[in-house]
Amino acid sequence: MDKLxxxxxxxxxFRWPEQRELYWRLAAxxxxxxxxxxxxxxxxxxxxxxxxAGPGELFVVRNVAALVPPYSPDAGYHxxxxxxxxxxxxxxxxxxxVMGHGRCGGVTALLGGAPKSCPDFIASWTSIxxxxxxxxxxxxxxxxxxxKRGEHEAIRxxxxxxxxxxxxxxxxxxxxxxxxxxxxDISTGELHQVEHGVVAKIK
Numbered sequence: 001m002d003k004l005x006x007x008x009x010x011x012x013x014f015r016w017p018e019q020r021e022l023y024w025r026l027a028a029x030x031x032x033x034x035x036x037x038x039x040x041x042x043x044x045x046x047x048x049x050x051x052x053a054g055p056g057e058l059f060v061v062r063n064v065a066a067l068v069p070p071y072s073p074d075a076g077y078h079x080x081x082x083x084x085x086x087x088x089x090x091x092x093x094x095x096x097x098v099m100g101h102g103r104c105g106g107v108t109a110l111l112g113g114a115p116k117s118c119p120d121f122i123a124s125w126t127s128i129x130x131x132x133x134x135x136x137x138x139x140x141x142x143x144x145x146x147x148k149r150g151e152h153e154a155i156r157x158x159x160x161x162x163x164x165x166x167x168x169x170x171x172x173x174x175x176x177x178x179x180x181x182x183x184x185d186i187s188t189g190e191l192h193q194v195e196h197g198v199v200a201k202i203k
Contacts, residue, residue, distance in 0.1 A: 065106025
C-alpha cells in the first residue's frame with residue numbers, strides 16, 4: 001500500500017494541478033467517453049497508456065483475456081455485460097474496441113488449461129472462448145505461433161459475441177456504433193487491427 005500512496009501523492013502534487021479543471025468539468029457534467037474498450041486485466045497492457053487517453057475519454061472494462069460472453073440476460077452475475085450495457089445504452093459510446101495482447105496468461109490458460117493454483121474460476125471463464133481454442137489448435141502447433149493465434153482468435157470470439165447483444169446489432173446496423181478488434185504486442189509496443197480474417201499492423 002505504501003507505493004500506491006506514494007503514487008497518489010505524486011498525482012496530487014503534479015498531475016492534479018495540471019488537470020484540476022478537467023476533473024471539475026467531468027464531475028459537474030458527467031462522463032461522455034468516445035469509446036468502450038474491453039481489455040485484459042494484465043498489468044502490462046493498459047489501454048489508457050496504449051491509446052494515450054486522458055480522464056473521461058475511454059470507458060474501460062477489464063477481465064481475464066478481454067473476453068466478452070454471449071448475451072445472456074438472466075439472474076447470474078454479468079459484470080462485463082453490465083459494463084457493456086451501460087456504455088452502449090446509457091453513455092452512447094460510438095465505438096467498441098476489444099483489445100487483446102501478447103503473452104496473455106488468460107489465453108495460455110484457454111489453450112493449455114488453467115494454472116493449478118487457480119482451480120475455481122479461470123477454466124470456467126475462459127471456456128467462453130472454447131471455439132477460439134479449437135480454431136487456434138487447428139493451425140500451427142509451434143508454441144509461440146499457437147499462443148498468438150489463440151490471442152487473435154479470442155479477440156474474434158469477443159467480436160462475434162458482441163453481436164449477440166440485440167441493442168449492439170441494432171446500433172451497428174444504424175451506423176451509430178462501430179466495433180473493432182486489436183492486439184497489443186507488449187514486447188514491441190505495436191498494435192495490430194484484428195478483424196474476422198485479417199490482422200494488419202496499425203501505423
